Amino acid sequence: MGDTNTGTSEKPAAVLIVEDDPVSSELYSVQIQDKLPAQCVVCDDSRKVLPILVQHNIDLIILDLNMPHISGQEVLAQVNLQFPDIPVVVVTSEDSIQVAVDCMRHGAFDFITKPVAEARLITAVQHGLRIRSLQQEIHSLSDRLQGLQIRNPEAFSGIITVSHHMRSIFSYIEAVASSPKPVLVLGDSGTGKELIAQVLHQLSGRSGSFVPVNVSGLDDTMFSDALFGHTKGAFTGANTARSGLVEQARGGTLFLDEIGDLPMGPQVKLLRLLQEGEYYPLGADSPKTASVRVVAATNANLTQKMEQGEFRKDLYYRLMAHTVRVPALRDRMEDIPHLVEYFVTQACAELSRPRLQVPQEIYRILAGYEFPGNIRELQSMVFDAASRATGAQLPVEPFRTYVVGPPSVPDASGIPQGGGTSISYAGQFPTMEQVEQFFMEEALRIASGNQSRAAGLLGISQSTLSRRLKTE
Numbered sequence: 001m002g003d004t005n006t007g008t009s010e011k012p013a014a015v016l017i018v019e020d021d022p023v024s025s026e027l028y029s030v031q032i033q034d035k036l037p038a039q040c041v042v043c044d045d046s047r048k049v050l051p052i053l054v055q056h057n058i059d060l061i062i063l064d065l066n067m068p069h070i071s072g073q074e075v076l077a078q079v080n081l082q083f084p085d086i087p088v089v090v091v092t093s094e095d096s097i098q099v100a101v102d103c104m105r106h107g108a109f110d111f112i113t114k115p116v117a118e119a120r121l122i123t124a125v126q127h128g129l130r131i132r133s134l135q136q137e138i139h140s141l142s143d144r145l146q147g148l149q150i151r152n153p154e155a156f157s158g159i160i161t162v163s164h165h166m167r168s169i170f171s172y173i174e175a176v177a178s179s180p181k182p183v184l185v186l187g188d189s190g191t192g193k194e195l196i197a198q199v200l201h202q203l204s205g206r207s208g209s210f211v212p213v214n215v216s217g218l219d220d221t222m223f224s225d226a227l228f229g230h231t232k233g234a235f236t237g238a239n240t241a242r243s244g245l246v247e248q249a250r251g252g253t254l255f256l257d258e259i260g261d262l263p264m265g266p267q268v269k270l271l272r273l274l275q276e277g278e279y280y281p282l283g284a285d286s287p288k289t290a291s292v293r294v295v296a297a298t299n300a301n302l303t304q305k306m307e308q309g310e311f312r313k314d315l316y317y318r319l320m321a322h323t324v325r326v327p328a329l330r331d332r333m334e335d336i337p338h339l340v341e342y343f344v345t346q347a348c349a350e351l352s353r354p355r356l357q358v359p360q361e362i363y364r365i366l367a368g369y370e371f372p373g374n375i376r377e378l379q380s381m382v383f384d385a386a387s388r389a390t391g392a393q394l395p396v397e398p399f400r401t402y403v404v405g406p407p408s409v410p411d412a413s414g415i416p417q418g419g420g421t422s423i424s425y426a427g428q429f430p431t432m433e434q435v436e437q438f439f440m441e442e443a444l445r446i447a448s449g450n451q452s453r454a455a456g457l458l459g460i461s462q463s464t465l466s467r468r469l470k471t472e
């Protein structure tokens, strides 16, 4: 089934079949359990329906209208009154419009006449279960959002924040963590999207691993090989079979970073994986079944990308089943002092030096800054300043220079000429590649060769910087 691994609940749904004819109930049961992730319970006495609903979590009812003791219509009315969220699929031998209208009026979800065609039964049950799962999700979300109670504060301990907006995001994360549907994490570069993906995995209760992969710019073959693996001899040099990241993440979470920069070709393959729960390793004739939860992140504007025909709408709608929008640091400036303290502690531990004190002046300087590189940029600034400290305090000067004054004086071309690197174009205007190369080298120089910090200065991820440096 298409959605079995990636689209619906992993726990089998409970279907109650209310039918006094054992042949029919057995047939429905076998057909449903064969085609859907569902467990059927049969009830041949309509008087027992309500007690069963009280004692068990039933997700959907198949109800024969012609029952002895209490009629199907009466059971339907009772269920609709006491358990309005449970979809009821009515089955009857009466092919009458009036009966159908009556049932719908009394809250039936669907109406099927006997003899029951298997495909019709399966579609009705599938639709009913989907509605049921959406209802449960909405209840869970509104419960969580109303209370803003964080049930697992320890899971969020690595995400430093005092922002009310971030706390509401934590609450949402807790609500959707155990859902098997994809999560799309949106936000500017360096806002903490990967941290959020890790917490989603941690709270998902999944026993498999968290497997991150940066998919930016991967072509068709690179994408298939990385995610799906290959068979022995699939291409020249494929001397042994290799399983891909989807297999590594079996029972866990596959984190697709920079999904907005995935080219169109591989987007089709990803869509198929999400829709069918299946994939073909390179060189394989038969598909493999995937069992992963997908979390994707991007700092790109996907709406714009879809308008420009660079991102598939069907893929977007698959991925955004749950969406988390992480606010930029400039929209939660109240977090800055807490983040600075946190990073100072980290930096001092890494540099094996006593904890530095943070002068208030630093906060005044940072209050006027926009942070295009967000938290990664702040982290780099703090680490850089901590490594320059000579006394007991975090030095103010590196922050002032960074925020207030440019590190070097630009010449007429607008390109800074300070530092050890320069760009010369002898009357010819530099190309974008040259400009990009210049700034990457400049950032690396300022960050003393530390790629992660250089990436922070440039407002891009470390993996993107590393890839761009390799392709230069």
Ligand SMILES: Nc1ncnc2c1ncn2[C@@H]1O[C@H](COP(=O)(O)OP(=O)(O)OP(=O)(O)O)[C@@H](O)[C@H]1O
Pocket: 158, 159, 160, 161, 187, 188, 189, 190, 191, 192, 193, 194, 195, 196, 257, 297, 298, 299, 339, 342, 375, 376, 379, 459, 460, 461, 462
């Ligand atoms: N709230 C936070 N508390 C502590 N550290 C944080 C927080 N948010 C982000 N960080 C740190 O900032 C850095 C960047 O975070 P992360 O990689 O999760 O961002 P991202 O949004 O995925 O970036 P990109 O879009 O560039 O991939 C990491 O070192 C992360 O640990």
